[in-house]
Amino acid sequence: MRGKHFWNKRTGDDIKKALEYFKEAVNIEPLYALAHVGIAESYDLLHQYTGISSRETYPKGKAAALKALEIEANLGEAHIAIAYALTEHFWDWEAAEAEYKKGLELSPNYATGHQWYAEYLTNMGRYDEAKKEIKIARELDPLSLVILLVEAFVYHLSGDMESARRFMDRNIELYPDHSSMYFNKADLHLGEGEYEEAAQMWLKAFEINKVSAEVLDERREAFNLSGIKGLFKVFLESNLKQEPINSYRVAVDYYVLGEYESSLDWLERAIEDRLFWMVYVNQEPLFSDPEFRSNPRFQAIIKKMNFPD
Structure with a gap:
């Protein structure tokens, strides 16, 4: 339970904590299949949230999920963890979808499975199917921060800007202290050419993330003086460091x-x-x-x- 609690918080440090809790559970009970799934899911997210090389994380995640299946052959969550690794690192689209379908057949009420499958379908450009999957995920876990975030993301990429804006505003209302909600909306504003609104969203996100006042002022001044390109020159300098x-x-x-x-x-x-x-x-x-x-x-x-x- 502790492992899943930290895993759901979706920060690099929390996912590392989750991984340690799941490993501790396996040390206590080596045949606890869901703990092996927890290890797999933690490795599946470490690259995205910490920057650790994907070559160090996803193969370990896949191996942990396979270990779970050795213990419990019909564990849908393990198939879903494998599917995520196959999607995000191995880029084996056909095998990934087969694992998603198998996993959701075995564990139809696993919200994360529907969420991750929705992400897969979005990346394949299959938006109608993605919307159905993310709706199921939200109905299973109505207040999940990451599911609500992904729902807005799916509608954004599908081109349904009216719905995407509505979902993003809902998310900011529900989670006003979570920077990802503002980054999410900044990306929409950027794509729509709404640069003033985009800059406001980024600055709010950076403030939540406790970026120093000096850096905030630098980014605000860059936008005020040179518009979106001035701001992105500052982003580029920062990202290259x-x-x-x-x-x-x-x-x-x-x-x-x-x-x-x-x-x-x-x-x-x-x-x-x-x-x-x-x-x-x-x-x-x-x-x-x-x-x-x-x-x-x-x-x-x-x-x-x-x-x-």
Whole structure:
């Protein structure tokens, strides 16, 4: 229970705590299959939330889920954990969907399974199916922060901006102290060219994350003086100093700055880094400029990701 509590909080430190609790449970009872699933699910999220290399995390997650299935062959949650790893790191789309379907057949009331399958379907561009899955997830767990966040994300990527805005406003009302809700809406405003609103959302998120007053002032001034490109120049400088560098975020920075070749350089690096965020690249609302999408280098990236037709 403690492990799941920390896992649901969705911060890097909390997921690390969750992993330790699940490992402790396995040490006490090696045949506790759900504890092995907890280990798998924790490894499945570590890369996304901590920046630890995906090559260090997802294979361990898959192995822990397979161990759970050795103990309890019909444990749907274990199949779902495998599906998530196959999606986010191994990019084996066909095998991932088979595992999702098997897992949800065995554990139809597992909200996270429906949520993760909704994310998979969104990344495949199958929005009507994704909306059905995320609706099931929300009905099973109506106040889950991450499920509500993903619901807004699904509608945003589907192009239903009216619903996406409504869901995002609901999320901010329910979780006014959680920065991800503001980052989520900032991305929508950015894609819609609503730069003032986007900047306000980012600044609020940074404030919640306890970014220093000096940094907040720098970012506010950059936007006030030079608009969205001024702000993204500051974002780029900051992201290039991170360790490890999130090459997908750097690619987005260069895209917004209009430096498409540099953006493509970093997307190619993101493939080599096997970054979690690359599963979004084909449906990413920001990468909408026909000049960018028709670039042979971008087309080669999509081909390398081997998304289904």
